Amino acid sequence: MSNAEQRLAPAIELIEVGKSYGKVHVLAGINLTIGAGEFIALLGPSGCGKSTLLKLIAGLEELSDGEIYVGGRLANYLKPSDRDVAMVFQNYALYPHMTVRENLGFPLKMSGIPRDTVRQKVESAASLLQLGAQLDRYPDELSGGQRQRVALGRAIVREPLAFLMDEPLSNLDALLRVEMRTELIRLHKRVGRTTIYVTHDQVEAMTMASRIVLMHKGVIQQVGTPAEVYATPANTFVATFVGSPPMNLFAGRIESQGAARLFRGPFDLALDRLAPPSLADGAATIGIRPEQVRLVGAGEVGAMPARVELIERVGPDSFVLTQVAAGANVIARIDAARPIREGDRVFVLLPPAQLRLFDAEGNRVPTEGS
Amino acid sequence: MATAELANGVTRLRLSPGEHRRLARRARLRRELTGWMFLGPMFSFFLVFLVLPVCGTAWWSSRAGSIFGGTKFVGLDNFTSLPGVVGAGSAIANTMIFAGISVPLILVGALAVALLLAKIVHGGAVYRFLVYFPVLVPGVVAALIWLFLTNVDFGLFNTVLKAFGAMPVTWLGADHALVVLAILDVWRNVGYWAMFFVAAIIGLPTELYQAAELDGASPFARFRHLTLPLMRRIIFFAVIVSTIWGLQVFDTALVLTNGGPGTATTTVIYRVWLFVFASNNKIGTAAAISLVLIVAILALTLVQMRVLRSRRGIE
Amino acid sequence: MADTALPMNIGAEDHARLRRRKRRRTELARHAALALITFVMVAPFYYVFLASLKNATEIFSYPPKLVPFPPYFGNYEKLLWDTGFLRWMFNSLFVAGSVTTLKIFLDSMAGYALAKIEMTGKRVIFMAMLILLMVPIGALIVPLWSLVSGLGLIDSYWALILPPLANPLGAILMRQFILGLPKDLESAARLDGLSELGIYWRIVLPLIKPGLVVLAVIIFTDQFMSFIWPLIATTSDDLQVLTVGVAALRAHGGANYGIWSASAVMSLIPVGVFFFVLQRQFLARSLAGALKQ
Numbered sequence: 019m020s021n022a023e024q025r026l027a028p029a030i031e032l033i034e035v036g037k038s039y040g041k042v043h044v045l046a047g048i049n050l051t052i053g054a055g056e057f058i059a060l061l062g063p064s065g066c067g068k069s070t071l072l073k074l075i076a077g078l079e080e081l082s083d084g085e086i087y088v089g090g091r092l093a094n095y096l097k098p099s100d101r102d103v104a105m106v107f108q109n110y111a112l113y114p115h116m117t118v119r120e121n122l123g124f125p126l127k128m129s130g131i132p133r134d135t136v137r138q139k140v141e142s143a144a145s146l147l148q149l150g151a152q153l154d155r156y157p158d159e160l161s162g163g164q165r166q167r168v169a170l171g172r173a174i175v176r177e178p179l180a181f182l183m184d185e186p187l188s189n190l191d192a193l194l195r196v197e198m199r200t201e202l203i204r205l206h207k208r209v210g211r212t213t214i215y216v217t218h219d220q221v222e223a224m225t226m227a228s229r230i231v232l233m234h235k236g237v238i239q240q241v242g243t244p245a246e247v248y249a250t251p252a253n254t255f256v257a258t259f260v261g262s263p264p265m266n267l268f269a270g271r272i273e274s275q276g277a278a279r280l281f282r283g284p285f286d287l288a289l290d291r292l293a294p295p296s297l298a299d300g301a302a303t304i305g306i307r308p309e310q311v312r313l314v315g316a317g318e319v320g321a322m323p324a325r326v327e328l329i330e331r332v333g334p335d336s337f338v339l340t341q342v343a344a345g346a347n348v349i350a351r352i353d354a355a356r357p358i359r360e361g362d363r364v365f366v367l368l369p370p371a372q373l374r375l376f377d378a379e380g381n382r383v384p385t386e387g388s
Numbered sequence: 389m390a391t392a393e394l395a396n397g398v399t400r401l402r403l404s405p406g407e408h409r410r411l412a413r414r415a416r417l418r419r420e421l422t423g424w425m426f427l428g429p430m431f432s433f434f435l436v437f438l439v440l441p442v443c444g445t446a447w448w449s450s451r452a453g454s455i456f457g458g459t460k461f462v463g464l465d466n467f468t469s470l471p472g473v474v475g476a477g478s479a480i481a482n483t484m485i486f487a488g489i490s491v492p493l494i495l496v497g498a499l500a501v502a503l504l505l506a507k508i509v510h511g512g513a514v515y516r517f518l519v520y521f522p523v524l525v526p527g528v529v530a531a532l533i534w535l536f537l538t539n540v541d542f543g544l545f546n547t548v549l550k551a552f553g554a555m556p557v558t559w560l561g562a563d564h565a566l567v568v569l570a571i572l573d574v575w576r577n578v579g580y581w582a583m584f585f586v587a588a589i590i591g592l593p594t595e596l597y598q599a600a601e602l603d604g605a606s607p608f609a610r611f612r613h614l615t616l617p618l619m620r621r622i623i624f625f626a627v628i629v630s631t632i633w634g635l636q637v638f639d640t641a642l643v644l645t646n647g648g649p650g651t652a653t654t655t656v657i658y659r660v661w662l663f664v665f666a667s668n669n670k671i672g673t674a675a676a677i678s679l680v681l682i683v684a685i686l687a688l689t690l691v692q693m694r695v696l697r698s699r700r701g702i703e
Numbered sequence: 704m705a706d707t708a709l710p711m712n713i714g715a716e717d718h719a720r721l722r723r724r725k726r727r728r729t730e731l732a733r734h735a736a737l738a739l740i741t742f743v744m745v746a747p748f749y750y751v752f753l754a755s756l757k758n759a760t761e762i763f764s765y766p767p768k769l770v771p772f773p774p775y776f777g778n779y780e781k782l783l784w785d786t787g788f789l790r791w792m793f794n795s796l797f798v799a800g801s802v803t804t805l806k807i808f809l810d811s812m813a814g815y816a817l818a819k820i821e822m823t824g825k826r827v828i829f830m831a832m833l834i835l836l837m838v839p840i841g842a843l844i845v846p847l848w849s850l851v852s853g854l855g856l857i858d859s860y861w862a863l864i865l866p867p868l869a870n871p872l873g874a875i876l877m878r879q880f881i882l883g884l885p886k887d888l889e890s891a892a893r894l895d896g897l898s899e900l901g902i903y904w905r906i907v908l909p910l911i912k913p914g915l916v917v918l919a920v921i922i923f924t925d926q927f928m929s930f931i932w933p934l935i936a937t938t939s940d941d942l943q944v945l946t947v948g949v950a951a952l953r954a955h956g957g958a959n960y961g962i963w964s965a966s967a968v969m970s971l972i973p974v975g976v977f978f979f980v981l982q983r984q985f986l987a988r989s990l991a992g993a994l995k996q
Contacts, residue, residue, distance in 0.1 A: 434871055455848065508734070518745050526928040532967045578744075660845070
């Protein structure tokens with residue numbers, strides 16, 4: 019492959035990748051193309067296979083099915099160190115018996131790079147991550163945040179094709195986590211290397227990634243930009259996983275009354291032209307995001323009476339849990355300044371234009387304008 | 389060659405299942421080879437000097453003759469005639485009596501010392517050092533030392549007896565020799581198991597004891613109903629291992645009493661040694677006895693592995 | 704001895720004081736018991752040490768002198784110059800040292816493979832090691848002697864050094880230690896380009912150093928104290944190890960208590976020093992067994 023081709027080639031390609039342990043399928047049918055410079059988040063609950071996928075890309079586990087291309091080369095049977103990727107581990111995995119300087123320089127030393135160059139690269143990585151003062155300390159003398167940065171530095175010095183990060187921030191306390199998140203974003207802007215970031219925290223994924231890959235039970239649920247997965251989730255799993263509090267979902271049936279389509283569930287809702295003709299009558303789910311729900315006056319069309327059950331005040335917003343009918347709760351987001359108390363009787367409006375429709379299997383049905 | 393058309397228009401090669409299998413097998417073979425390079429050396433010694441001899445004992449036990457000269461095949465004769473062989477039965481009996489005396493004494497003593505040591509606040513290190521010291525004494529040296537303790541004329545034991553006005557005892561006479569040998573073993577091994585138990589006792593949950601104390605349990609009751617049950621697995625392990633060690637007694641028997649008087653302290657391994665090197669037609673019997681010993685040890689090992697595998701938590 | 708029940712009609716401060724006194728008394732009682740026990744354990748050593756400094760008549764005298772003055776060094780002189788004691792000591796140290804050094808590497812490599820590398824039959828091999836762990840060399844003297852003799856190695860240092868290498872305790876211990884290392888370290892090392900040998904040498908070995916020390920202590924002491932195999936494996940005078948030589952002193956040359964006591968004392972010096980310096984590691988030997996449960 020010529021240099022030009024390599025530069026244009028996508029960084030990592032996964033074709034029909036699968037992994038099983040004996041009879042247990044941990045991953046199946048994974049197809050993904052990651053372009054150079056992208057920041058991809060592998061997002062999903064624990065056990066969905068995201069860490070396994072990362073390890074397959076790194077070469078730390080063997081594929082059961084499919085092919086992985088790294089930098090345009092078939093990587094299935096390449097040793098991890100031959101794939102030109104670097105990994106940042108959740109538990110940092112720093113060598114306890116080496117100083118920070120030695121930890122940072124280790125991968126370079128192993129590739130036979132001359133000592134002076136190693137020293138140079140180590141120093142520049144250390145200054146990039148503000149580790150200059152810690153260079154001659156040992157990992158057990160460092161704080162969690164510093165250790166994290168050394169782990170990062172060890173990946174950076176290699177100047178690899180891609181960074182693979184396995185929940186690197188989950189061992190840090192909340193404050194540090196937010197700080198490191200910003201630093202990672204800044205680093206990515208500056209260094210611009212392809213990054214694959216595994217996390218179960220959807221806030222992290224939404225703020226950091228250019229594209230998010232949602233995974234559940236070993237299968238990719240959706241691939242898209244943060245905006246896409248938020249506004250147009252591919253199925254009910256994505257709809258509830260992304261966004262906090264999750265999307266309001268109501269299970270029911272779609273019925274036709276002449277030309278009009280109606281949703282019958284815990285409450286009835288006229289769907290107008292929302293439901294496309296391709297969607298047959300039958301079981302379905304509708305969803306709407308809390309910030310789309312409106313608390314209105316009694317007279318408005320489509321307003322449903324509801325009782326305020328719970329109010330969560332989270333600073334500038336409040337999340338109001340209302341009960342519209344037995345067993346059907348609608349969470350709405352309102353301005354915190356708005357006077358409202360638990361027990362109040364209010365009217366809830368679900369604007370049809372903001373509704374999302376899901377079929378019997380939970381997959382989203384594209385509606386007009388979405 | 390199968391190909392896949394990707395979203396960005398690039399075409400990639402796909403491997404057929406056959407190629408996958410071939411490459412996967414090659415990677416696996418490479419890993420196995422590395423594994424064997426690491427395990428190989430030690431495992432070879434293990435095979436040659438442990439596994440092979442275990443099988444070899446079985447082979448030799450089916451033959452009769454001398455280890456220096458020729459032997460001939462005799463099948464199971466060595467085993468069937470074993471009870472009749474002079475010295476074989478007494479060796480086994482001696483060894484079992486020996487273990488029967490020394491093992492309980494060692495463990496009870498070790499438990500007692502451990503209970504005391506575990507609660508000591510200051511100066512524990514000195515006691516630990518001194519109690520453990522006899523463990524490091526080679527058997528022959530320990531036996532030599534005990535020659536000085538048991539000597540009829542100037543031995544420490546008789547000197548103490550004489551000081552109290554009692555009659556001196558022939559410690560190494562036919563009636564007492566085996567017992568004295570057992571006590572020697574207790575002296576040597578108490579320290580080892582004491583440290584073992586101390587580690588276990590320190591690991592016990594203190595809250596249980598505090599609760600028991602609040603419930604009004606006396607120290608003895610706490611020991612009986614709390615410590616002992618909690619330490620059941622550890623004690624069981626200690627019984628098995630110290631028994632296995634007890635069955636191997638030889639060097640002390642040789643140096644203290646030369647197996648005597650007569651055959652009073654001739655133990656199993658002692659007898660085997662005599663049969664192999666001090667006679668020229670007992671090799672088969674020697675191997676047969678060795679095999680019995682090996683089987684006994686293996687049986688004890690398997691019992692221990694079986695019983696200790698069941699996890700029942702804190703009883 | 705005060706009654707264990709505390710009277711009900713005294714104030715809290717008095718309660719505390721009584722309890723403290725009771726605690727101190729139990730502590731004292733414990734110390735007394737332990738002192739007695741350790742005295743009994745250690746008295747024989749002092750007795751023999753005394754005897755080693757007495758000449759033949761003094762040993763038999765009653766009542767025995769508790770402090771030998773003037774000390775008689777003839778026993779030690781005879782031991783060191785007239786017997787092969789120094790040679791025996793050298794042999795024991797040499798053999799024990801060689802076996803220990805070799806086993807450190809053999810066992811840690813084996814433990815690494817058992818812990819970290821996928822191999823066919825690994826489980827079977829490990830099981831075999833566990834099962835045969837407790838079979839002593841003493842039970843195998845018939846075939847072992849025949850084997851070593853057949854290899855032409857009888858009566859050589861090889862005969863003393865090679866068979867003990869078969870003991871699986873080291874491999875099993877090392878496997879446990881290595882399994883205890885964080886798994887990600889290995890992954891990181893692989894990504895950094897280390898070969899299997901590199902991971903073993905640069906990462907695993909430095910990190911299990913405490914375990915290696917414990918193993919070395921166990922192996923060295925076991926070898927130093929071994930008797931039956933060196934007894935039958937060597938016949939030449941200059942290959943005898945300490946244990947065999949000392950036993951020979953007892954067997955031949957009549958009842959020379961002087962030399963015997965001197966030999967006992969001298970034999971204890973290396974181990975005594977070793978133990979004193981490495982106390983923690985020695986006691987870890989028993990702890991390692993406890994941990995296995």
